[in-house]
Amino acid sequence: MEISVPTLLRIKPNALFKTGKYLRKENFRTIALFWGEGIKNLFGSQLTISLESSEIAVRYEENVTSCELETILKKAFSLPDKIDAIVAIGGGKVIDYSKYIAFLLQLPVIAIPTSVSNDGFASPGASLYVNGKRRSLKARIPYGVVIDTEIISKSPVSFTISGIGDLISKYTAIQDWKLAWYAVQEPVNDFAVLISKNAVETMVHYNNKDINDLEFIRLICGCLVMSGIAMEVSGSSRPASGSEHLISHAYDMVASSPTLHGIQVGVATYAISAIQRNRDKATIKKVLNDTGFFTYVTKNPLNKNDFIKAIRLAPEIKSNYYTILSEKENIEALISFIEEDDICKQLIV
Numbered sequence: 001m002e003i004s005v006p007t008l009l010r011i012k013p014n015a016l017f018k019t020g021k022y023l024r025k026e027n028f029r030t031i032a033l034f035w036g037e038g039i040k041n042l043f044g045s046q047l048t049i050s051l052e053s054s055e056i057a058v059r060y061e062e063n064v065t066s067c068e069l070e071t072i073l074k075k076a077f078s079l080p081d082k083i084d085a086i087v088a089i090g091g092g093k094v095i096d097y098s099k100y101i102a103f104l105l106q107l108p109v110i111a112i113p114t115s116v117s118n119d120g121f122a123s124p125g126a127s128l129y130v131n132g133k134r135r136s137l138k139a140r141i142p143y144g145v146v147i148d149t150e151i152i153s154k155s156p157v158s159f160t161i162s163g164i165g166d167l168i169s170k171y172t173a174i175q176d177w178k179l180a181w182y183a184v185q186e187p188v189n190d191f192a193v194l195i196s197k198n199a200v201e202t203m204v205h206y207n208n209k210d211i212n213d214l215e216f217i218r219l220i221c222g223c224l225v226m227s228g229i230a231m232e233v234s235g236s237s238r239p240a241s242g243s244e245h246l247i248s249h250a251y252d253m254v255a256s257s258p259t260l261h262g263i264q265v266g267v268a269t270y271a272i273s274a275i276q277r278n279r280d281k282a283t284i285k286k287v288l289n290d291t292g293f294f295t296y297v298t299k300n301p302l303n304k305n306d307f308i309k310a311i312r313l314a315p316e317i318k319s320n321y322y323t324i325l326s327e328k329e330n331i332e333a334l335i336s337f338i339e340e341d342d343i344c345k346q347l348i349v
């Protein structure tokens, strides 16, 4: 089994200014540069100065607005020759797009997320549209991840709240994996479980849960990277994704206005933890409370009818993926819980 982990990993204030220096150190002199929507206006001059001062040549650049496999295939094979690395700056879309191009061309990719709303920037998969439908495709974990915590602290609150929701879901994901072992003997990779659990517990045990605190942000970013690595180690999404993720994927399909991945996942994690009788359910509740997750979602709630539809659809989202929702009575128990629980009544209306 071959496992790759990011070789270049910088999570600190003002890291963007040093990107040129980091690339030079790795001997990446010519790059293709992909910008997320609106990102060049925000950070274009900082990144360009950094690249120019380290004499990194940009052979090709593009603003990425879509995430379709057909476009990516065409693009990958029309890039100029002699590119040492691919650099992607922005949100999930541009990073997934670039990760897949890099995977096709067997080139290293450096991800520079400008917000951390989920663990996708360091995961081995890419979420792309194939024939109009969103699919999760295998790609490679980025060679480099550069996160400027100053930039993350200025990104909209909803993104960091979403990152916390995605991170807290490791508790329910791991429990679903263990249930899958007991129900259908799907093997559990203990080392992947350890990484995933350590990632979420690092966040949980940090005292100051102020999402504007640069140190807390640095920690969340590191934990999200570790969640990506847990998936790489197990060769599956199991250590990072259980029934709470299936509900979120289903919600994306049925809701008239879906919201950020990690926000949907965080709400589902809270509810699923009750049905699982998860031993960490009190911790989940406390973290979602202390970080301001509940307050944020109460002001921007999910839709109850859509959420119930998503719960019913969730077991069909992924075949051969046993979770607590594979048993029909648990679906009904979950729906009753979200109808009756006082916190759910505020998060899902």
Ligand SMILES: [Zn+2]
Binding pocket: 118, 119, 166, 240, 241, 245, 261, 265
């Ligand atoms: Zn996720």
